[in-house]
Amino acid sequence: MDSKIGIPDGNKDGESSAARKNGAQKNVWLRASTLSEALSMLYERQEESVVIVGGATDILPQIKDGKKHGNVFLDLNGLQELKKIKEDERYIFIGSMVTMSAIINNPLVQRYAPTLVSAAGSVGSVQIRNRATIGGNICNASPAADTVPVLIASAARILLKSHLTSREILLEEFFVGPGKTLINPSEILTTIIIPKSERRTGFVKLGKRSAMTCSVVNHALSAELVDKKLKNVIAVFGSVGPKALRIRELEESLEGQEPSEELLGRCIPVVEKHVKPIDDVRGSADYRRRMSGVLFSRLFAHLFLGRPMGGPIL
Ligand SMILES: Cc1cc2nc3c(=O)[nH]c(=O)nc-3n(C[C@H](O)[C@H](O)[C@H](O)COP(=O)(O)OP(=O)(O)OC[C@H]3O[C@@H](n4cnc5c(N)ncnc54)[C@H](O)[C@@H]3O)c2cc1C
Incomplete structure (x- = not known):
């Protein structure tokens, strides 16, 4: 039986006819219906490099292109508890299996994290947003992920659970490099925790076109006034280094200052100095460096000098 998302041989007990014919290792598809069941499955099979499956918009193309390997899959789509968005007095809590579409339409996120709504709305197409989860966007650890800069700029924390442990870390400390994070093989990212705050926060992204586009550069900025x-x-800044990049010298240059055109002009070279872009199919390093300054300029002027900016995608 094939899995619903199209990874061949994906059932819990069976072996595909193709696998039987050529003697290849069978794929195993694990479906959990509660978090504790999923964590037990992961714990029991932690030696087997289990691939966790969210919306599969990243892993399915990666498996098809031979960039991701594994033959045991743990499908989180049955875990209703990871599809909820809740609040208390100080935080909103977004389950890792919440999709981009659900984020866009949720009144709590609209009220307390409107910039996350913009970033989620800039991801792919409607079809992608209906499947793509926030947990997958984080755990895939692409330097171009669009929700990550906004979450870091919102001082978000994440909750990682295993069968035996639970730990909360600052999201910005989670990333090691492209595709690499601090998650352990027995852990699932369960929750994204965003403080409710009075910060002014904005997001802007440059793609190769104005919709259905991955970021050539993206940028999130936040501050209190x-x-x-x-x-x-x-x-x-995203897509200008091996992982989302906080520019401390820029933050220090802005700290305690009154927003002005003069301050903005002084800070653009600081951005250009600190981004670490590479040449790739989406743009040259030099173009990305210059556009990082442009994105900062547009966002700063919009947030703090009252200049209009249009939508989040340039
Ligand atoms: C056509 C297209 C356009 C796209 N456009 C954009 C775009 O504009 N911006 C953007 O940022 N991204 C884009 N993406 C990438 C992708 O859609 C997002 O990164 C998406 O959010 C990934 O979520 P998912 O649920 O599909 O993750 P999956 O593919 O299911 O998983 C991704 C990775 O995260 C791991 N994982 C998933 N959930 C968990 C969890 N809860 N705990 C631990 N590990 C987990 C998986 O094992 C895998 O390694 C695009 C993809 C496609 C195919």
């Missing part, structure tokens, strides 16, 4: 001065600035 206290007595007209910028406080606790967080500036994050």
Whole structure:
């Protein structure tokens, strides 16, 4: 039996006819209906490099292209508890299996994290957004992931659970490099925790076209305004380094300053100095460097100088 998402041989007990014919190792498809069941399955099979399956919009193409390997799959799509968005007085809690479409349409996210709505709305197409989960966007660890800069700029934390442990870490500490994170083989990312705050936060992305496009560069910026001065600035750039990049020198240059055209002009070279882009199919390093400055300029002017910006995709 094939799995619903099209990975061949994907059932719990069976072996595909193709696998039987050529003696290849069979694929095993594990379906859990509760988080504790999923964590037990992962714990029992932690030696087998189990591939966790969310919406499969990243892993399916990766498997088809031979970039991801594994023959045991753990499907989280039956876990209703990871598809919820909740709040308490200080935080909103987004389950890792919440899709981009669900984020866009959720009143709590619209109210407390509207910039995440913009970023989720810029991901792929409607069809992709209906399947793509926020947990998958994070765990895939692409430097171009669109929700990640916004979540880092919102000081988000994540909850990682295994059969025996539970730990909460700051999202920005989770990434090691392209496709690499601090997650252990027995862990599942269960929840994204976003503080409710008065920060002004914005997101902008440059693609090769204005819709259905991966980021050539993306940028999220957030700060509080206290007595007209910028406080606790967080500036994050994606697709210009091996992982989402916070530019501390930029943050320090803005900290305690009153927003002005002059301040903006002084900070653009700081952005261009610190991004670490590479040449690839989506753009040259030089183009990305210059556009990082442009994205910062547009977003800063929009958030703090009242200039209109249009939508999140340039
Ligand atoms: C046509 C197309 C366009 C796209 N456009 C964009 C775009 O504009 N912007 C963008 O950011 N991305 C884009 N993507 C990439 C992709 O859609 C997103 O990264 C998506 O959010 C991944 O989520 P998923 O649920 O599909 O993850 P999956 O493919 O299911 O999983 C991705 C990775 O995360 C792991 N994983 C998933 N969930 C968990 C969990 N809860 N705990 C631990 N590990 C987990 C998986 O094992 C896998 O390694 C695009 C993809 C396609 C195919």
